[in-house]
Amino acid sequence: MTPSTAHAPSSIHRIGVIGGGQLAWMMGPAAQRLGLELVVQTPSEADPAVAMAQSAVLAPVADVAGTTALADQCDVITFENEFIDCAGLQPLADRGVRFRPRLEVLNLVLDKRHQREFFARIGLPNPRCAVLDGAESEAELHQRAADLGFPLVMKTRRLGYDGYGTRVVRAPEEVLATWDSFQRAPVLMEEFVPFTKELAIMVARSATGDIALYPTVETVQVNQICRRVVAPAAVSTAVADTMTHLGRTLAEQLELVGIVGMECFLTQDDRVLVNEIAPRTHNSGHYSLDACATSQFEQQLRAVSDLPLGSPHLTCAQAVMVNLLGLAESEASHEQKLAQLQQLPQATLYWYNKGIRPGRKLGHITQRLESGTDPIAAAEAIEALWYGPNPISS
Ligand code: ADP
Numbered sequence: 001m002t003p004s005t006a007h008a009p010s011s012i013h014r015i016g017v018i019g020g021g022q023l024a025w026m027m028g029p030a031a032q033r034l035g036l037e038l039v040v041q042t043p044s045e046a047d048p049a050v051a052m053a054q055s056a057v058l059a060p061v062a063d064v065a066g067t068t069a070l071a072d073q074c075d076v077i078t079f080e081n082e083f084i085d086c087a088g089l090q091p092l093a094d095r096g097v098r099f100r101p102r103l104e105v106l107n108l109v110l111d112k113r114h115q116r117e118f119f120a121r122i123g124l125p126n127p128r129c130a131v132l133d134g135a136e137s138e139a140e141l142h143q144r145a146a147d148l149g150f151p152l153v154m155k156t157r158r159l160g161y162d163g164y165g166t167r168v169v170r171a172p173e174e175v176l177a178t179w180d181s182f183q184r185a186p187v188l189m190e191e192f193v194p195f196t197k198e199l200a201i202m203v204a205r206s207a208t209g210d211i212a213l214y215p216t217v218e219t220v221q222v223n224q225i226c227r228r229v230v231a232p233a234a235v236s237t238a239v240a241d242t243m244t245h246l247g248r249t250l251a252e253q254l255e256l257v258g259i260v261g262m263e264c265f266l267t268q269d270d271r272v273l274v275n276e277i278a279p280r281t282h283n284s285g286h287y288s289l290d291a292c293a294t295s296q297f298e299q300q301l302r303a304v305s306d307l308p309l310g311s312p313h314l315t316c317a318q319a320v321m322v323n324l325l326g327l328a329e330s331e332a333s334h335e336q337k338l339a340q341l342q343q344l345p346q347a348t349l350y351w352y353n354k355g356i357r358p359g360r361k362l363g364h365i366t367q368r369l370e371s372g373t374d375p376i377a378a379a380e381a382i383e384a385l386w387y388g389p390n391p392i393s394s
Contacts, residue, residue: 017039019041020050021042026286041069048354062085067092068092082278089103109279125273129148130147132189141175152168153190154167197218200219200282201261202282203248203256204302204309206303211251212294218230232318243272246272263276287321320369
């Protein structure tokens with residue numbers, strides 16, 4: 001963390017959060033500690049954060065009237081979900097409603113094309129890509145795909161998450177069918193990166209320009225959904241330094257007030273390529289709740305309410321976080337497995353109280369580890385309890 005300048009007491013007490021899922025829910029205890037009140041905008045009374053918030057505006061996250069009502073109750077508005085109607089919210093910003101991060105930052109991440117153009121502008125290396133707006137001919141599609149080479153990855157430019165909207169295209173004859181499966185929506189096609197690891201970092205920045213950089217972590221995806229996170233990542237100092245340099249550049253260039261997650265690929269020759277960013281708390285930072293001096297949730301609240309940033313440092317040698325996705329099993333079976341996970345030493349379980357659906361992120365568990373412990377073995381032991389004895393290769 002860069003040295004903090006003196007902070008006047010903050011006049012921000014009520015924080016509006018767009019989105020009421022598990023990310024908003026996990027802000028709850030930190031808000032309470034900091035003496036802040038949370039108001040969430042989320043479609044359903046049953047969403048995880050509603051019960052812990054001081055109040056809720058029950059409206060979809062992209063509902064501008066909902067955000068107008070939220071703004072009337074709050075000193076600042078932040079996000080746990082970026083799928084908002086940026087243009088619709090601009091009049092609110094124009095009349096002085098404080099969005100942190102700024103709407104321009106949200107607008108940038110809403111379209112993967114804009115993200116990539118921004119990365120190029122500020123010097124963040126990223127995979128080679130081509131964009132399609134939707135009106136291109138089949139010949140153009142094939143030409144751009146051929147220019148990239150195969151395999152390639154096709155992604156919808158908007159509203160993709162957890163791999164929904166991302167497909168690997170292995171050969172020329174699959175290109176058109178894949179685009180058709182996206183209804184020929186605007187897409188990004190990019191080189192398939194044969195990464196050795198996927199890395200991520202969380203970076204917080206305050207309005208006064210202080211920056212807090214969390215450790216670089218390794219994330220492991222199964223079927224494009226995050227399965228586990230190991231903190232810190234086992235990478236060379238040079239790679240860790242590159243991650244912090246890129247993370248700092250990103251936060252500064254965004255003029256971010258809040259927190260941002262940056263997801264990257266590490267190539268065989270130790271180059272870091274930035275895949276995507278999320279200007280909010282992120283699954284890859286959940287471990288910070290139990291393994292860092294200041295969690296990503298507290299840090300976001302601190303940044304947006306003009307409180308000094310806290311230390312992002314690890315408070316243990318290392319930690320693993322495993323996502324608990326819904327299983328094609330009974331509720332009783334989920335409960336039985338949760339009871340087993342609860343017995344693990346140095347572990348904290350988070351269950352989001354969402355309806356059980358196979359593949360849905362329902363909870364996570366973080367285990368703090370001593371130095372010398374094998375984090376992969378620790379993660380595999382947790383995964384074996386939840387998913388069964390089929391360890392993912394890593
Ligand atoms: P989403 O926006 O849905 O999270 P991502 O772009 O993060 O989609 O992709 C999800 C996962 O798919 C990544 O974490 C990675 O495992 C894999 N993936 C995405 N792009 C590439 C690529 N260019 N090369 C190799 N794997 C990729």
